[in-house]
Structures are given as structure tokens and as C-alpha cells.
Amino acid sequence: VPLPERKLISGVRREVQRAPSGRGSLAAGIGDDCALLRVPPRHQILVTTDFTLEGVHFRREWHPPRSVGHRCLARGLSDIAAMGGEPVAAFLSLALPAKLPQKWVDDFMGGLLVLAKQFGVPLAGGDTASSPAGIMADIVVVGALPRGEAVLRSTARPGDLVFVSGALGGSAAALQLLYAGKRLDPRSYPAHFFPAPRIEVARRLRRAEIVTSMIDLSDGLSTDLRHICEESRVGAEISAQSIPQAKFRDGAVELDLALHGGEDYELLFTARPGTRVPRSVAGVPITHVGRITRGRKIVLLPENGSRSELESRGWEHFRSTR
Numbered sequence: 001v002p003l004p005e006r007k008l009i010s011g012v013r014r015e016v017q018r019a020p021s022g023r024g025s026l027a028a029g030i031g032d033d034c035a036l037l038r039v040p041p042r043h044q045i046l047v048t049t050d051f052t053l054e055g056v057h058f059r060r061e062w063h064p065p066r067s068v069g070h071r072c073l074a075r076g077l078s079d080i081a082a083m084g085g086e087p088v089a090a091f092l093s094l095a096l097p098a099k100l101p102q103k104w105v106d107d108f109m110g111g112l113l114v115l116a117k118q119f120g121v122p123l124a125g126g127d128t129a130s131s132p133a134g135i136m137a138d139i140v141v142v143g144a145l146p147r148g149e150a151v152l153r154s155t156a157r158p159g160d161l162v163f164v165s166g167a168l169g170g171s172a173a174a175l176q177l178l179y180a181g182k183r184l185d186p187r188s189y190p191a192h193f194f195p196a197p198r199i200e201v202a203r204r205l206r207r208a209e210i211v212t213s214m215i216d217l218s219d220g221l222s223t224d225l226r227h228i229c230e231e232s233r234v235g236a237e238i239s240a241q242s243i244p245q246a247k248f249r250d251g252a253v254e255l256d257l258a259l260h261g262g263e264d265y266e267l268l269f270t271a272r273p274g275t276r277v278p279r280s281v282a283g284v285p286i287t288h289v290g291r292i293t294r295g296r297k298i299v300l301l302p303e304n305g306s307r308s309e310l311e312s313r314g315w316e317h318f319r320s321t322r
């Protein structure tokens with residue numbers, strides 16, 4: 001076993017032993033053939049898995065390892081949030097190039113574990129291998145929620161109102177600067193480098209029985225709204241002037257970035273008309289941006305001018321490593 005792998009495994013094992021036992025979700029972790037999870041009675045299990053690939057989801061020259069580790073876990077936690085669930089445990093498989101400095105791995109783990117601690121999620125296992133080309137991380141997050149309470153994409157109905165949490169486009173705006181060759185201080189652009197998964201917002205929305213459908217904004221509003229519409233067999237109307245455009249430097253991001261930019265990890269959800277939806281949940285602003293319609297079209301209502309179909313300009317990952 002090469003040294004980095006040994007260090008990694010012992011590091012992960014230490015984390016598991018330090019995992020908060022109060023939650024009681026982990027009956028046995030690293031050191032056995034499988035992690036053994038305790039399922040709370042009358043709960044269902046959520047599982048999500050996401051790749052983080054060098055050159056596709058991050059670049060070593062743009063993203064410090066702490067940010068890569070944070071974003072790796074944030075993607076999984078955000079998917080658990082999108083269903084209204086509580087995270088239970090995370091599993092990490094890493095393929096690392098032989099020449100990767102141990103410091104990079106340590107900082108990557110550091111960034112991931114700070115976020116894990118913040119959400120009380122034990123890292124309960126994983127695997128390591130050497131990679132012939134580039135860093136590859138696969139995160140699996142297991143969550144739970146009371147049986148029948150998962151918030152789906154397929155349950156929006158015509159007449160429902162559409163809401164988003166937080167502000168949109170901030171992550172894509174930072175990415176645009178990186179593409180333009182700017183060096184960024186990660187602490188000044190948390191929306192991109194250290195996004196906050198909306199676990200608490202989603203949990204409160206589910207418990208208050210406010211939401212009829214929900215998705216997390218990983219690919220961008222225009223694409224993720226289409227996922228809701230396709231799964232629910234409905235259309236939507238979105239009002240351009242209501243979109244919460246992220247603050248950026250001295251102003252706000254362009255509308256296009258707020259509509260199409262990915263990786264904000266905010267929530268998009270629907271609620272029946274007449275439901276009292278708070279203006280903020282767990283300190284995060286909630287904004288009414290449109291409504292669900294019959295038919296299958298997604299329409300953008302501009303501030304002035306004529307309505308147009310909102311095309312899904314999907315999130316483009318970095319096209320190549322170099």
C-alpha cells in the first residue's frame with residue numbers, strides 16, 4: 001500500500017471514530033467489509049452519488065484543494081436537501097495520481113471534513129486507488145427521512161407557485177472570471193468555492209408541508225426547472241424581474257448567469273397557491289419567481305417586451321483539462 005493511501009485510510013478511520021455517536025446512525029464503519037447503518041424506524045433511505053473529476057468539475061490551478069473537498073461533499077448534501085432529507089453518512093472513493101503531493105490530499109480531506117462536521121455527517125467509508133490521469137473523487141451520501149415524505153420532482157401541479165432560495169448566478173460569475181484568466185481569492189467568492197448546501201431550509205420546508213415538488217439548482221435554473229416540468233408533465237412561466245440575481249463585486253450578476261449558470265446549490269420548489277411561504281427560511285431568502293402552467297412550455301416573461309420560450313442552456317463543465 002503506497003504511503004498516501006495508508007495515510008488516507010488511517011485519516012478516514014480517525015474521522016469515523018470521532019464521528020458523533022449521538023446520532024447513532026453508524027453501527028460500524030471502516031475496518032469491516034461494509035459500513036453498517038442504523039435506519040431509524042419508519043424511515044426511508046436516500047442515496048446519491050456524484051463524481052468530481054479534475055478538468056471537468058475543477059482545475060488544480062483554479063481551485064484550492066480545500067474548495068475541491070468542500071464542493072465534492074456539498075454536491076451530495078445538496079441532493080439530499082433536494083428531497084427534504086437528513087444526511088446520515090458519506091462515503092468517499094478517491095483515485096489519485098502517484099505524483100500528487102500529500103499536502104493536496106490532506107487539504108482536500110480537510111475541506112471535505114469541515115463541511116461534514118458542520119452537518120454532523122460521519123465519513124463512513126470509501127476506497128482509494130491510484131489514477132493514471134488526474135484526480136477523481138466519487139462521493140456517496142446516504143440520507144434518511146420519514147416514510148412517504150420525500151419531496152419529488154414529479155409532483156408539481158398547474159397553478160403551483162415557483163420559488164427559489166438564496167440568490168442565483170454567483171458561482172457561474174466567478175467561473176466566468178476564472179475562464180477570463182483572473183486569479184480569485186476563494187474567500188471572496190464563497191458561492192463558487194464554498195457553496196452552502198440547503199439542508200436546513202429544505203428540512204423546514206418539508207416539515208411545514210409547504211412544498212409540492214423540489215430540486216436543487218446544480219445545473220442552472222433553466223435546466224433544473226425543466227427537470228421538474230418534465231417529471232411533473234407541466235410547463236412554467238418565470239418572471240425575469242423577479243429572479244434573485246446574486247450580488248457580485250459592485251453590482252449584480254447578469255440575468256443570463258442567474259437563469260442558466262450552474263452550481264449555486266440553491267433550492268427550486270413549488271407550493272400550492274395560497275400556501276403561506278415565508279420570505280426567509282433558516283436565514284435564507286425565499287423568492288417567488290413564477291408559476292406552474294398546463295402544457296409543457298417554459299416561458300420567460302421579461303420586464304418589458306414579449307414573452308419568449310426559456311431554453312435550457314445547460315451547465316457546461318470545463319470542456320477539457322487544458
Ligand SMILES: [Mg+2]
Binds near residue numbers: 216
Ligand atoms: Mg440534484
